[in-house]
Amino acid sequence: MSDTKPQHFLQHIISQDLADKKHTEVVTRFPPEPNGYLHIGHAKAICLNFGLAEEFGGRCNLRFDDTNPGKEDQEYVDAIVEDVRWLGYQWDGEIKYASSYFDTLYEWALHLIREGKAYVCHLSPDEARAYRGNLKEAGKDSPYRNRSIEENLADFEKMRAGEYDEGACVLRAKIDMAAPNMNLRDPILYRIRKMNHHQTGDKWCIYPNYDFAHGQEDAIEGITHSICTLEFADHRPLYDWFIENLPVPAKPRQYEFARLELNYTVTSKRKLKQLVDEGHVDGWNDPRMPTISGMRRRGYPAAAIRKFCDMIGVTKAASTVDVGMLEFAVRDQLNESAPRAMCVLQPLKVVVTNFDGDAETMVQPVHPNNAEMGERKLPFTRELFIEREDFTEDTSLSRKKFKRLVLGEWVRLRGAYIIQANDVVKDSDGNIIEVHATLVPDTVGANPPEGVNPRGVIHWVSATQNVDCEVRLYDRLFNDESPDSGDKNFLDALNPESLQIISGAKAEIGLAGAQVGEAYQFERAGYFCLDSKNTRADRLVFNRTIGLKDNWANKV
């Protein structure tokens, strides 16, 4: 039995490279395309790349792979920067952009042409597809494949100068149209896009493709270990081909790992965007979204996401992780760090008939297992609120089944007195609107006298000194374990009850000072945080980040 965490395959590779003196420093990078918001899957890549750099004393760059102006936007750049920073990572130096290497990339394209390894191809997209062949059959050479270097140089210059329309031609590498790996069938290096780029403006009308950009960007930045997801494994021979055939300053290596999939969750940018665009959720940062901004607004601590990424490991085996594991990480982190408080979601008034006079101040620790977090004061008054579901007239319920307040019996008010329910007041419809109770003297912080047996402990709040709030309870966005799979429409799996809004909740007075970004545990109810979007000075809105673990609900 070992108490050290075993290393995953990338850690093994890096350890070996360092031991072999193949590298003296580890340099990684997180290279998102700014075409959408980051989600939990990206969090895995972020933790991996930044984590590896941290672990081995190296550096990690944040680099935007912005080679496709048609799909990208500054809005996404800003959101991604915020998310990475929030997750707790600091990139090395300035933020990098693939677009800042466009001049070099252009020179290298020229280099390939001069070497006779690239050519301008005027096949239409449809023709090019036909020439490419398919998985079973080899492709055939483009009729433009063997034009002279001079002709290609001139043509490429015309492309750059904007003399051709979009789609009229592309620059291709001359590799092998019969290669079993489709990526090697004369891949496209540059295509014409006459549009404004969020970083370079109107400087260019030709843009490099991913394959012609990524490895070279890595080389320019001195990346030692270029880590990407499995679907890029087929691109590695091409990645290496460019590194071999271009005067690059370094020879980075690409490694692939399996992307993260979560059950009950969709993580395709397209589908997340659809949820936002069609209004199924309240934006990219809706608390039900698996986006980093959504999880942040929901109240998931960055540390919990990091812990989760550490828990799931890194391998090359495609896997779908149980969301329960993410939820465990969230609870685990919150349990440790969240100050405790009490909040009654569905208030039922309790009148303590034998309590007269002013409020009595109860003192409770902010955290039951960490005295250093201090104490809080709770006003105990004649009129209180308890949770509607914490009271019943049904005296037949067993003590094991109902550990709360039953008419005629006792219950402990958390951090305060033990009370006995004596009577109920009902409205004309028979609904209980008030419970009359008596407190048992001298039971604050003390065991009850002989013969007084409280069934359990319930939370409460003063009816006269509290803070009103709205509470939002969330459930998983999808009812289907794999809403993404097969030919089903993922929208059909949407959970209609994923959001429940409760107004008129009453929280302990100290919560009036709650701040956005802080997490609280409402005892017996779950973990909550202020909603950053809907909270205003005169209206507190709490999101339930996640409920407490409930071992009892499914059993009895």
Added chain:
RNA sequence: AGGGGCAUAGCCAAGCGGUAAGGCAGCGGGUUUUGAUCCCGUCAUGCGAAGGUUCGAAUCCUUCUGCCCCUGCCA
């Protein structure tokens, strides 16, 4: 003869020829002024299948099976 990748418990995942780590979930019990936390115990005679090599195989060899990815001027 397309190419690439992957198979260890319900879900992740260690293991690298010496007799199946750990986590999540589950189950049983203890503590508890949160039905939480915490603590203890339990959970693969078995590693996709079949052969083979070996004193010894999840690890090596052979064959087979299943799943994922690749035919964007996306990344």
